Amino acid sequence: MKISALTLHSIAIADPPLRSSYGLHAPWALRTIVELETDDGVRGVSETYGGERPRAALEDIRGRVVGMDPFQLAGLYGDINREAVADAGVPGGRSQEWLVPGENPLDRHNRTFAAIEIACLDIIGKATGKPVCDVIGGRVRNRVSFSAYLFYKHAGGGGDGAYADEYGEVLDAPSAVRECRQMIAQYGFREIKLKGGVLDPPVEIETIRALRREFGGGVPLRIDPNCAWSVDTSVSIGELLREELAGGGYLEDPCPGLAGMSEVRRRLLAKGIDTPLASNVAVTSFAAVPEAKALDAVQIVLSDPHYWGGMRQVQYLSHLCGVLGMGLSMHSNSHLGVSLMAMTHVAAACPNLTYACDTHYPWQTAKDEIVAGGRIQFVDGAVEIPDKPGLGVELDYDQLARGRERYEKVPFRKRDDEAEMRKHVDPNWKRVLPRW
Amino acid sequence: MKISALTLHSIAIADPPLRSSYGLHAPWALRTIVELETDDGVRGVSETYGGERPRAALEDIRGRVVGMDPFQLAGLYGDINREAVADAGVPGGRSQEWLVPGENPLDRHNRTFAAIEIACLDIIGKATGKPVCDVIGGRVRNRVSFSAYLFYKHAGGGGDGAYADEYGEVLDAPSAVRECRQMIAQYGFREIKLKGGVLDPPVEIETIRALRREFGGGVPLRIDPNCAWSVDTSVSIGELLREELAGGGYLEDPCPGLAGMSEVRRRLLAKGIDTPLASNVAVTSFAAVPEAKALDAVQIVLSDPHYWGGMRQVQYLSHLCGVLGMGLSMHSNSHLGVSLMAMTHVAAACPNLTYACDTHYPWQTAKDEIVAGGRIQFVDGAVEIPDKPGLGVELDYDQLARGRERYEKVPFRKRDDEAEMRKHVDPNWKRVLPRW
Numbered sequence: 001m002k003i004s005a006l007t008l009h010s011i012a013i014a015d016p017p018l019r020s021s022y023g024l025h026a027p028w029a030l031r032t033i034v035e036l037e038t039d040d041g042v043r044g045v046s047e048t049y050g051g052e053r054p055r056a057a058l059e060d061i062r063g064r065v066v067g068m069d070p071f072q073l074a075g076l077y078g079d080i081n082r083e084a085v086a087d088a089g090v091p092g093g094r095s096q097e098w099l100v101p102g103e104n105p106l107d108r109h110n111r112t113f114a115a116i117e118i119a120c121l122d123i124i125g126k127a128t129g130k131p132v133c134d135v136i137g138g139r140v141r142n143r144v145s146f147s148a149y150l151f152y153k154h155a156g157g158g159g160d161g162a163y164a165d166e167y168g169e170v171l172d173a174p175s176a177v178r179e180c181r182q183m184i185a186q187y188g189f190r191e192i193k194l195k196g197g198v199l200d201p202p203v204e205i206e207t208i209r210a211l212r213r214e215f216g217g218g219v220p221l222r223i224d225p226n227c228a229w230s231v232d233t234s235v236s237i238g239e240l241l242r243e244e245l246a247g248g249g250y251l252e253d254p255c256p257g258l259a260g261m262s263e264v265r266r267r268l269l270a271k272g273i274d275t276p277l278a279s280n281v282a283v284t285s286f287a288a289v290p291e292a293k294a295l296d297a298v299q300i301v302l303s304d305p306h307y308w309g310g311m312r313q314v315q316y317l318s319h320l321c322g323v324l325g326m327g328l329s330m331h332s333n334s335h336l337g338v339s340l341m342a343m344t345h346v347a348a349a350c351p352n353l354t355y356a357c358d359t360h361y362p363w364q365t366a367k368d369e370i371v372a373g374g375r376i377q378f379v380d381g382a383v384e385i386p387d388k389p390g391l392g393v394e395l396d397y398d399q400l401a402r403g404r405e406r407y408e409k410v411p412f413r414k415r416d417d418e419a420e421m422r423k424h425v426d427p428n429w430k431r432v433l434p435r436w
Numbered sequence: 437m438k439i440s441a442l443t444l445h446s447i448a449i450a451d452p453p454l455r456s457s458y459g460l461h462a463p464w465a466l467r468t469i470v471e472l473e474t475d476d477g478v479r480g481v482s483e484t485y486g487g488e489r490p491r492a493a494l495e496d497i498r499g500r501v502v503g504m505d506p507f508q509l510a511g512l513y514g515d516i517n518r519e520a521v522a523d524a525g526v527p528g529g530r531s532q533e534w535l536v537p538g539e540n541p542l543d544r545h546n547r548t549f550a551a552i553e554i555a556c557l558d559i560i561g562k563a564t565g566k567p568v569c570d571v572i573g574g575r576v577r578n579r580v581s582f583s584a585y586l587f588y589k590h591a592g593g594g595g596d597g598a599y600a601d602e603y604g605e606v607l608d609a610p611s612a613v614r615e616c617r618q619m620i621a622q623y624g625f626r627e628i629k630l631k632g633g634v635l636d637p638p639v640e641i642e643t644i645r646a647l648r649r650e651f652g653g654g655v656p657l658r659i660d661p662n663c664a665w666s667v668d669t670s671v672s673i674g675e676l677l678r679e680e681l682a683g684g685g686y687l688e689d690p691c692p693g694l695a696g697m698s699e700v701r702r703r704l705l706a707k708g709i710d711t712p713l714a715s716n717v718a719v720t721s722f723a724a725v726p727e728a729k730a731l732d733a734v735q736i737v738l739s740d741p742h743y744w745g746g747m748r749q750v751q752y753l754s755h756l757c758g759v760l761g762m763g764l765s766m767h768s769n770s771h772l773g774v775s776l777m778a779m780t781h782v783a784a785a786c787p788n789l790t791y792a793c794d795t796h797y798p799w800q801t802a803k804d805e806i807v808a809g810g811r812i813q814f815v816d817g818a819v820e821i822p823d824k825p826g827l828g829v830e831l832d833y834d835q836l837a838r839g840r841e842r843y844e845k846v847p848f849r850k851r852d853d854e855a856e857m858r859k860h861v862d863p864n865w866k867r868v869l870p871r872w
Contacts (some may be wrong), residue, residue, distance in 0.1 A: 130507050
């Protein structure tokens, strides 16, 4: 069994005007759908970052991929990462502080490999009649829980204006509660994550408190300002939200850098507050995990098969966090159903996954879904491992063609939340870290 | 696909009178051959520790294994290890200081799981037409190198006296060089490991020096006295063998315990000697790896799919050692071709395997081999991944029956090297650590 064809589909999907400390989501998010086919006619699929650079990186390894045995993935990983070793000395390591996911040159090898690995695992699953979670070692759960991923947002549904605005404007605590209520009613989520770092801290503090009042102590809460706060602000917010972030919640990347996170932790602990700190900014590579542990800067690492180097690397990360006594959660990016299923399968095969995963899925729509049969269903906030081989999804080629058409019409080829912010909200906006 | 049958074959194989700090090998080594069969007729095999207790542990999980999907291994691992958590508080952790491999109650869950996992991976390989190394992520090498594993020994070939004594008595430096020459001529090994802790240190030091004179600096040398030396003796031998253990060699478990190993390391480094310390005694569990790293007590961990919990756990160990900047080698025990192939497949799938693996294989004979077609071939000290599905071996059922017959005649049901030592060498012998 050899890979005989690699097909890349660059698509665009509508994305609402969501806010974060990086800026504003553009009306379109870009994704790349990767299709592999073997000489005996088995097809595998994956979904990864969109736009020019991720696609070019995949084109670069076409010659290495076509002709390879889809089982022999570790060799491909080694070949792709041979070049990456040279990156090790880059100042700042692999920090995601200033770069949106998919645009950090330091994890491009991992991203590129992951897109091939996931499609190969889909092939292996289909060839053996087994779900991918079982191909990679076996599920430890049949259902994977996700969080309600709340964003402050402007009015609008994204895209060309023909997309419904399900959630309307959300720029204060009451509208965030309304957004959450809607999302939970539709998906059944049982944990809540708020993307913060957008509004003045008192508004975000009040949002978390309002969510706690509305949903009660049984629904864990987290807030992720993506490094928008100083150490002092992080400590004082950690103190103010001491009760709200307890009971299964966490404080994610409150400030930039491991040293800052470590200081926040130390000062909170000195006040008797042990709210765990999570990160997908300061910790984006294996080398940073023991460092974060030694500094006690991070207690929960956010995995992601897309940029950590695929499903097996996420399993390694899960194991490493278990050995070091750290928790594991999962990061997400704007995505469709293929990514959602990849996230679900790897999450099902990670014994040490200790939190509900992030997902942007509620922010995308059926109109853009490329999975045959339409949107993946959530029950009680969870996605079930389907009783189907591979990832359990097939492509809808008509929908895929529509996605390619939209891509052709989109005027940009990479994500730039800062530019969008200047264009639509404030012509003088600049990303400042820390802002508060 | 479900497991429909689990068959256990307790066998005995001739074992020469090899010496170590544990005592003397009995004339027979005990092994258990595990056969699994699926409802669609695919058979998988593994080889594990022999005698009553390992077999009883496998019998205990028969009900959990029969009926299971051979792909869903992580669930089985979790179920078997649920009980193991209670072991965590046992004083001394999982140290292998006093117990021969296969008899340590603290890794029984890992050993039992491994025997099932390896047979399941053989099944998956056979069902998919792929070698096991590719089933678990893909090979990074096609050939796996092993070391010449030298033992001091008494005269005799082991067994019932009808086995040839290929190597004769080896109780000094010249005979050890002769043993090594013979072994290298036959197998082509390019690294050498001497099991020490048997004779007075000056004899063992002279043995290592004689090996260096005979084989030159291009053949890395290691010595493993299994904790027989005090910290002072370890430091002074490390100093005396400074040049001989350099260039890819190591000092393995010179003294007991992580604290002792750490002191040896510190004192050697203070003298400018950076001979790495390896361990499969002080480090036999994941929890001990970061501890060993923090103390700088161990620089190379010896893996082993049999007691570390199977192939995927060895992959996790390989990854963990890579992240922590530690080396990885592989431990061995008296074994036949099924174990050899399991070791070869997992070694082929571990990018961070940094040394040639141990193997006792030269100490066993074709007369006892249960693999169809006879003994596994070595070329230049390496075993090649066969172009066959699964582990790449089938059982010779006539040979297996002979192994079972031998087992019935053997008067003991567990390995006890101390008792053998008293019986055949010195009626007053006691294991003393450290002895020198």
